[in-house]
Amino acid sequence: xxxxxxxxxxxxxxxxxxxxxxxxxxxxxxxxxxxxxxxxxxxxxxxxxxxxxxxxxxxxxxxxxxxxxxxxxxxxxxxxxxxxxxxxxxxxxxxxxxxxxxxxxxxxxxxxxxxxxxxxxxxxxxxxxxxxxxxxxxxxxxxxxxxxxxxxxxxxxxxxxxxxxxxxxxxxxxxxxxxxxxxxxxxxxxxxxxxxxxxxxxxxxxxxxxxxxxxxxxxxxxxxxxxxxxxxxxxxxxxxxxxxxxxxxxxxxxxxxxxxxxxxxxxxxxxxxxxxxxxxxxxxxxxxxxxxxxxxxxxxxxxxxxxxxxxxxxxxxxxxxxxxxxxxxxxxxxxxxxxxxxxxxxxxxxxxxxxxxxxxxxxxxxxxxxxxxxxxxxxxxxxxxxxxxxxxxxxxxxxxxxxxxxxxxxxxxxxxxxxxxxxxxxxxxxxxxxxxxxxxxxxxxxxxxxxxxxxxxxxxxxxxxxxxxxxxxxxxxxxxxxxxx
Amino acid sequence: xxxxxxxxxxxxxxxxxxxxxxxxxxxxxxxxxxxxxxxxxxxxxxxxxxxxxxxxxxxxxxxxxxxxxxxxxxxxxxxxxxxxxxxxxxxxxxxxxxxxxxxxxxxxxxxxxxxxxxxxxxxxxxxxxxxxxxxxxxx
Numbered sequence: 001x002x003x004x005x006x007x008x009x010x011x012x013x014x015x016x017x018x019x020x021x022x023x024x025x026x027x028x029x030x031x032x033x034x035x036x037x038x039x040x041x042x043x044x045x046x047x048x049x050x051x052x053x054x055x056x057x058x059x060x061x062x063x064x065x066x067x068x069x070x071x072x073x074x075x076x077x078x079x080x081x082x083x084x085x086x087x088x089x090x091x092x093x094x095x096x097x098x099x100x101x102x103x104x105x106x107x108x109x110x111x112x113x114x115x116x117x118x119x120x121x122x123x124x125x126x127x128x129x130x131x132x133x134x135x136x137x138x139x140x141x142x143x144x145x146x147x148x149x150x151x152x153x154x155x156x157x158x159x160x161x162x163x164x165x166x167x168x169x170x171x172x173x174x175x176x177x178x179x180x181x182x183x184x185x186x187x188x189x190x191x192x193x194x195x196x197x198x199x200x201x202x203x204x205x206x207x208x209x210x211x212x213x214x215x216x217x218x219x220x221x222x223x224x225x226x227x228x229x230x231x232x233x234x235x236x237x238x239x240x241x242x243x244x245x246x247x248x249x250x251x252x253x254x255x256x257x258x259x260x261x262x263x264x265x266x267x268x269x270x271x272x273x274x275x276x277x278x279x280x281x282x283x284x285x286x287x288x289x290x291x292x293x294x295x296x297x298x299x300x301x302x303x304x305x306x307x308x309x310x311x312x313x314x315x316x317x318x319x320x321x322x323x324x325x326x327x328x329x330x331x332x333x334x335x336x337x338x339x340x341x342x343x344x345x346x347x348x349x350x351x352x353x354x355x356x357x358x359x360x361x362x363x364x365x366x367x368x369x370x371x372x373x374x375x376x377x378x379x380x381x382x383x384x385x386x387x388x389x390x391x392x393x394x395x396x397x398x399x400x401x402x403x404x405x406x407x408x409x410x411x412x413x414x415x416x417x418x419x420x421x422x423x424x425x426x427x428x429x430x431x432x433x434x435x436x437x438x439x440x441x442x443x444x445x446x447x448x449x450x451x452x453x454x455x456x457x458x459x460x461x462x463x464x465x466x467x468x469x470x471x472x473x474x475x476x477x478x479x480x481x482x483x484x485x
Numbered sequence: 486x487x488x489x490x491x492x493x494x495x496x497x498x499x500x501x502x503x504x505x506x507x508x509x510x511x512x513x514x515x516x517x518x519x520x521x522x523x524x525x526x527x528x529x530x531x532x533x534x535x536x537x538x539x540x541x542x543x544x545x546x547x548x549x550x551x552x553x554x555x556x557x558x559x560x561x562x563x564x565x566x567x568x569x570x571x572x573x574x575x576x577x578x579x580x581x582x583x584x585x586x587x588x589x590x591x592x593x594x595x596x597x598x599x600x601x602x603x604x605x606x607x608x609x610x611x612x613x614x615x616x617x618x619x620x621x622x623x624x
Contacts, residue, residue, distance in 0.1 A: 158578045165528065168492040168569075168581035198495060221604055228608035232596035235488035235612075237528045263608065353575045374575070422495045430493055433510040433581075434503075452497055 005029075005053055018069050021057035025080065026066065031087040033104040039141040040122055041364050042101045043092065045134040045307055052089050055132055056101035060084040062126040064109060081106050094477045098307065100138070112149035115275040115322050123310060134308040140317060141365035148370050150321040154285035154292050156373025157351065157398050160325060163265060163291070164237045166200060169429045170397055172421055173201035173241075175380065175404035180207065184214050188222030190414060194407055195230030195238045197418025201400065202226075203380075204243035206270045206297035216246075216255055224262040241268035241293040241326075249277060256284055266291040271315075272298045275322060282323025293378070294324035306474050313342075313362055316349045320375050329377035332394040333387050339472035340394055350375040351398055359478035376400055384463040385424040385456060389442025392428055401425070411462060416455035423453040486593035488526045491566060491583040501550050504567065504585055508546035511569035516580055517541045518549050519568045522560045524622040527594075527612055536560075539570050553585060562588050562623040588614075588623035 005022050007013070013024065021027070033039055040063075046055040058066075064084035065074070088102040111117040127135055161167055176182070176190045191202045202223075210216035223240045231238045244255035244267050252273070259267050267290055269281050278294065285292040302309035312329075319327050329346040330338035345361035351374045355367040379395055380402035391401055403421050410417025427449035432438045438445060450457035489495060499507070511518050518540050521533035536556045540549060549567070556565055565586035568579055592613040599607040614622040 158576060162578060165490060165531070165582075167579045168583070198489070217604075221606075224608070225606065228596060228610065231528055232594040232610050233486065235486075235526050235528050235594060236490055262605070371575075419495070426493050426495045430496060430503075430507070434506045435510070449496070453495075 014070060014072060014075060016070055016072075020054055021061040021066060022051075022054050022086075024057075024061060024066065024070070025083050026060040026064075026086055027053055027057040028085040028087050031085045031104060033087065036107045036143045036145050037141075038105040038107065038110065038118075038122075038143060038146060039365060040103050040105065040137060041139045042103065043098055043134075043136040043138050043307065044101050044132055045098050047131050047133050050131050052091075052099045052101075053086075056086040056089045056099065056103070058129060058131055059101060059126055059135065060086040060103045062129050063103070063121050063124065064105060082109060084109070092477045107143060107146060110146065112146070113151075113279075115279060115318050119275060119318070127308075136306065136308050137310045137314050139311065139362070139364040140314055141367060142317065142321070144368050144370045147321065147368070147372060150372065151279075151282060151286060151323045152320065152372030153325045153375050154282050154290065154323050154373075155325045157376050158374070160291050160376060163289075164200060164239070166237070168397070169425055170392070170395070171201060171376070171400040172199045172418070172425060173203055173378070173380070173400050173402040174199055174407040174418070175203045175205050175402060176208075177205075177404050177408050179205035180211070181213050184218030184222040187214060187219055188226040190408060191223050191240050192226035192229055193414035194418045195227060195240070196233045197407075197415030198234075198422030199238075199407065199418045200236070201239050201241060201266070201402075203241040203293070203402065203404075204268055206243070206245075206272075206295040208243050209245050216244075217258065220255075220258055220262055220264075224264060227264070237265065239265040239291070241266050243268040243270070243295075244281070245270045245273055249280060252277070252281065253284065256281070256288070256290070260288050260290060264290075266293055268293040268295060269324075270295050270297040271319075275318065278319070278322045278324065285325070286323070291325045292323070293326040294319060294328070296328045304473055306477075311362070311474075313345050313349055316346050316375070317367070320350065320369070320372060324375060325373075326376045326378050326400060328380055331379040331381055331383050331391070333383060333390050339475040341476055342472070342474055343394070345476070347377050347395060347399070350377045351396075360476060362476040362478075374398070378402060380404065382466075384466060385420050385459045386443075386446065386463050386466075388421075388424040388428045388446060389438050392432065393439045397429075406459070406463065410455065411458055412455055417459065420453065420455040420459035423449055423456045424459075486591055488564065488584070488587065488591055488593075490526070490528065492581055493583045498587075499583075499585060501554075504553065505546045505550050507581070507583065508549045508567060508569075511567075511581055512544060512546055514569075514571070514580070515573070516569035516571045518543070518546075519570065520549070520552055520556050520565065521568055522556060522563045522565045522586075524563050524588075524619060525612060525615055526564050526591075527610065527615070533564070533566065536565075539568075557586055561586065564588070590624070 092098040242259045303312040330343040378400040384406035407417035520536035523533035569581040571580040597609040
């Protein structure tokens with residue numbers, strides 16, 4: 001190690017003036033992270049001429065105790081403990097100007113059970129820091145001691161299935177379209193037809209709140225008429241995600257209470273309401289037997305570009321802590337961003353008891369979820385019945401498959417569209433369980449099922465050529481042969 | 486109407502061979518398979534009657550199909566379902582549940598509306614068949 005990276009003795013360290021961060025104690029290459037440390041992995045792009053190790057130390061400093069100059073008041077504290085420690089910097093495999101910096105944080109830096117507090121440090125000021133061209137939070141390791149300070153998902157996959165009496169297959173949903181402009185009465189029609197036809201859920205879109213064309217109480221009342229009609233028509237438990245997103249917490253609680261009063265099994269919030277509001281609604285949902293759906297509205301502004309922002313895998317981790325039951329996590333084959341390997345990483349974070357390091361799916365740390373409930377991922381956006389074999393292959397069984405256009409756009413109507421999706425789904429699960437190579441034989445399996453289901457036949461015909469095949473902007477960077485320490 | 490609870494209600498009714506395949510899938514996953522029956526198909530009737538205990542340690546789907554046919558001899562006009570229980574950590578719940586027998590006629594459900602304050606409506610769902618006492622609801 002070059003001398004320039006060495007720590008200084010106390011006298012030199014605390015003399016007034018400006019010091020390099022790496023000399024202030026924020027670079028400790030020999031540091032062995034404790035089991036109770038929070039670890040963050042950043043992708044850093046230093047400005048030209050900035051040493052990557054100094055950049056990593058600066059990120060550690062700015063996201064923990066440092067300011068731009070030496071302060072003597074550090075010496076009144078156990079400052080060695082509170083300093084975040086950059087302990088490893090690796091060049092990224094594919095981009096010479098980007099580096100992976102591993103930074104360990106003492107658990108006492110964080111308030112228990114507060115995503116707001118965690119994020120104020122980890123993605124606070126540091127993201128605007130001038131010596132860096134760009135900064136991305138790629139992944140985090142959350143120690144069990146910290147995980148246990150969070151409620152976690154209000155309901156979880158297991159209990160959600162028990163409440164819905166629905167096992168062994170993905171759940172089916174659809175977002176009501178057009179997303180804006182329908183009156184409450186017309187909106188409920190879509191809900192009724194889709195649920196009666198075979199879906200488990202319908203969904204408000206993220207920006208359906210309480211607008212001049214449809215105020216929220218009207219929507220809730222008509223939707224619950226539709227849900228109950230559909231339940232009586234099928235003998236199944238049905239639900240519609242009533243979006244309670246509003247301008248204030250007071251208003252959101254009011255809407256959630258009304259949804260409960262009407263007997264809804266599920267409510268919905270948008271990511272843009274903020275971390276604290278999400279935690280509050282998760283607590284409310286746990287207290288009121290309500291499934292909590294989260295629409296990740298806004299995430300693309302900071303998750304999509306690889307060099308700057310926060311990876312969605314980190315958002316997924318925070319949301320599992322915060323306590324949502326459903327989270328939109330990509331479709332792989334649909335219209336929205338989603339590299340298959342990266343998406344698998346998100347799904348694993350939502351659903352596994354423990355995540356193991358898996359660089360090929362972008363998971364950099366072992367993560368023990370300490371019996372926190374599992375989050376049901378939601379696949380929504382540009383998917384249709386003809387992709388059923390691929391959807392089950394990539395996304396598995398514990399997922400909500402949402403076919404909005406793929407239900408409502410069916411030539412024979414909404415109920416027929418719903419039936420087509422349900423038949424395709426059940427036929428594929430049946431074939432999988434019976435041991436068929438359902439991925440390779442998918443189109444054949446669907447064609448066989450369509451012989452006794454005209455709506456499926458029509459769906460397969462109309463959407464047979466629809467794919468969204470574009471290069472991903474967020475594939476994992478890894479070298480398959482690199483050993484992982 | 487057709488009660489569409491369960492994993493495969495939108496497919497044509499299964500033959501015993503098809504039931505055997507699905508049950509074997511459950512057994513091969515280490516799940517204990519059980520048979521349950523009811524004449525009350527209300528969507529929130531959780532506890533159907535048990536045709537014996539879940540068949541723990543049973544390696545062969547044929548034994549389940551045999552028991553199903555024994556159950557059908559007694560409750561052939563009822564709803565009968567196959568349920569698979571997974572005892573592994575993090576689940577400890579049902580992993581597959583599908584209807585394997587249903588009444589020849591399914592009259593469906595009555596939706597009752599009680600108008601309460603304002604525009605609120607209290608909904609209640611009742612199987613038409615439940616007007617009759619248990620045991621005499623289906624032919």
